[in-house]
Amino acid sequence: MADIRGMTDWEQLKRLLENQDDDGKTMRIDEPALLEHLQARVKGQDTILKDVARLLRLQAAKQQKTRPIANLLFLGPTGTGKTELAKAIATFLFKEEKSMLRFDCSELNGAHSKDRLIGVPAGYVSSEQGGQLTRPVMASPRRLILFDEIEKAYPPVFDLFLQLMGEARLTEQGSGKAVDFSQTIIVLTSNAHAEQIGQIQREVTDYHDMVNSIKTYLAESKVFRPEIVGRIDRVYVFQPLSGMIIAEIALLKIAKLAEQYRLKVHFVAPELLLQALAANEKVSRFGIRELERILDEMLANQLLQAKDQGAREVALEANEAGEVIVVPSG
Ligand SMILES: Nc1ncnc2c1ncn2[C@@H]1O[C@H](COP(=O)(O)OP(=O)(O)OP(=O)(O)O)[C@@H](O)[C@H]1O
Numbered sequence: 001m002a003d004i005r006g007m008t009d010w011e012q013l014k015r016l017l018e019n020q021d022d023d024g025k026t027m028r029i030d031e032p033a034l035l036e037h038l039q040a041r042v043k044g045q046d047t048i049l050k051d052v053a054r055l056l057r058l059q060a061a062k063q064q065k066t067r068p069i070a071n072l073l074f075l076g077p078t079g080t081g082k083t084e085l086a087k088a089i090a091t092f093l094f095k096e097e098k099s100m101l102r103f104d105c106s107e108l109n110g111a112h113s114k115d116r117l118i119g120v121p122a123g124y125v126s127s128e129q130g131g132q133l134t135r136p137v138m139a140s141p142r143r144l145i146l147f148d149e150i151e152k153a154y155p156p157v158f159d160l161f162l163q164l165m166g167e168a169r170l171t172e173q174g175s176g177k178a179v180d181f182s183q184t185i186i187v188l189t190s191n192a193h194a195e196q197i198g199q200i201q202r203e204v205t206d207y208h209d210m211v212n213s214i215k216t217y218l219a220e221s222k223v224f225r226p227e228i229v230g231r232i233d234r235v236y237v238f239q240p241l242s243g244m245i246i247a248e249i250a251l252l253k254i255a256k257l258a259e260q261y262r263l264k265v266h267f268v269a270p271e272l273l274l275q276a277l278a279a280n281e282k283v284s285r286f287g288i289r290e291l292e293r294i295l296d297e298m299l300a301n302q303l304l305q306a307k308d309q310g311a312r313e314v315a316l317e318a319n320e321a322g323e324v325i326v327v328p329s330g
Pocket residue numbers: 041042043044045076077078079080081082083084085241249288289
């Protein structure tokens with residue numbers, strides 16, 4: 001029998017195998033499917049969604065071991081979809097919302113916040129437990145990591161951010177294990193200088209010009225250290241939501257509420273939406289955080305009644321007094 005060792009150039013084969021496109025770490029993203037998923041959840045931020053979908057497709061397919069898939073900075077008023085977009089990305093790419101790790105940097109402002117993230121140094125009690133940032137990533141490396149209000153973080157935590165965004169590698173204190181972040185997406189949010197940023201947002205109408213002006217402003221006003229700004233792939237400025245967009249979000253939330261009672265809604269009277277928007281505006285001058293509660297109060301009781309009467313599909317109508325009428329239709 002011929003010696004198979006002589007049958008091919010094994011060195012070349014080895015090199016070819018090593019350079020194969022798929023090392024199990026790169027990811028092929030279906031951009032239109034991603035965009036559709038994001039658009040179904042996040043309303044009124046289309047320019048951002050399109051750019052995110054494209055950027056993530058291009059970045060995730062790259063083989064790069066020394067940086068995260070993407071480092072993103074989300075700015076803009078409260079309640080405009082920043083966290084919602086982060087969740088939507090995590091759900092699509094990493095299969096479940098739970099794959100997202102979220103840290104509130106206003107809680108990372110003490111001397112021990114670094115230990116919390118990457119573990120307690122060796123020799124201390126609980127140094128075996130590891131860090132709240134490093135352990136989950138060690139266990140499953142495909143994650144979206146959200147740091148809210150980064151401007152409030154304690155300076156040593158900033159150094160961790162730099163390392164995370166620049167090298168995609170953090171070493172756990174205590175265990176000494178190196179943790180690979182090259183399959184994560186890092187999202188930072190900030191409310192620093194919100195007023196000035198809001199003003200630029202109102203004054204500069206072209207989206208790209210506006211983002212550029214804000215980047216210049218961030219750099220000049222030293223809101224963040226320049227190394228941080230330098231490691232961010234994209235700055236996205238979320239737009240305030242208009243009445244029509246809030247109405248759309250209200251519809252999403254109504255569908256979600258009905259779904260919790262295993263009901264489908266196929267029509268909602270505009271008068272009801274208008275009522276919800278008015279109630280929302282009264283209580284939450286900023287954003288739409290109260291909208292869910294308002295809709296719950298308006299609709300939950302009647303939805304459950306309809307359910308108990310055997311309905312599976314309903315229309316939400318309004319009578320002359322503007323009261324909700326739930327009409328079963330299936
Ligand atoms: N653009 C949007 N599209 C769909 N839902 C939205 C949008 N903006 C906000 N919401 C809804 O409002 C709630 C709050 O939004 P979200 O948590 O995304 O706000 P945020 O921009 O992260 O605000 P903050 O700066 O206060 O963290 C969420 O429950 C979400 O469902």
